[in-house]
Amino acid sequence: MTCIIIEDEIPAQEILVSYIHKIPDLEIKGVFNSPIKANTVLKKENIDLLFLDINLPTISGLNFLKTLSNPPKVIMTTAYANYAAESFEYESIIDYLLKPFSFERFLKAINKLDTKQQLNTSIIKTDVLEITQNEDAVFINVDKTLHKVDLNSIIYVQSDRNYVTVVTKINSLTFIDSLKKWNNYLKKDHFIQVHKSFIINLNYIEKVTGNIVYINQQKVPVGKTFKETLFQKIKPIN
Incomplete structure (x- = not known):
């Protein structure tokens, strides 16, 4: 797995390099020290992972990310916690490391990437097969196995480019599909799209803080265009 670092502080560069050298499969x-210098490498090389600071010379890390048509997976590194919610708006960002961070926290971020890659190795193109007229359940064909999924057991559905992950109380299934299609499957009142990459089951919401929904011990971002609809659904009393 190949990676590059965009970080303007030398001590932070050195820490990242030392951590990366401890991961055998990471090159x-x-x-x-600036996105402009890294841009050429991103165009020429097949880079799998980008460690990206936010406060950078010339252009911020998040604004630079907007310029990339097909960005690699990204782990943000910053000393400012207030950018976390905005970072979740980007599909390519898999984690947000707040400086200073330990090797243990760094490894947790890397493992998120590894888990997603392992899931993708078994993904096949699939159709979702309805099994009841009232749409209470579906069959999902993943890796030549039909998995019956009760729609009410779905906690959330997440899209990542051409892939969809359906997370239930029992397991998660990842396959080639679109979130738009799942909006049609999940027409029940307790499902709502809260982000361009997420549909959630309102029954599993634990709390909402700012632009983050906590659902089944997971943080799900709320996009600006979806926030008003979400609050209309949950109807806070004050």
Whole structure:
């Protein structure tokens, strides 16, 4: 797995390099102090992972990310916690490391990437097969196995480019599909899209803080265009 670092502080660069060297399957293709210098490598090389600071010279890390048409997976590194909610708006960002961070926290972020890659190795193109007229359940065909999924057991559905992950109380299934299609499957009142990449089951919401929904011990971002509809659904009393 190849990666590059975009970080303008030398001590932070050195910490990232030392952590990366402890991961056998992770190869550094470059360390840069500005996005402009890294842009050439991103265009020429097949980079799997980008460690990206937010406060950078010339252009911020998040604004630079907007310029990439097909960005690699991204782990944000910053000293400012107030950017976390905004970072969740980007599909390519898999984690947000708040400086200073330990190797244990760094490894947790890397493992998120590894888990997603392992899931993708068994993904096949699939159709979702309805099994009842009232749409209470579906069959999902993943890796030549039909999995029956009770729609009410779905906690949330997440999209990542051409893939969809359906997370239930029992397991999660990842396959090639679109979130738009799942909006049609999940027409029940207790399902709502809260982000361009997420549909959630309102019955599993634990709390809402700012632009984050806590659902089944997971943080799900709320997009600006979906927030008003969400609050209309949950109807806070004050």
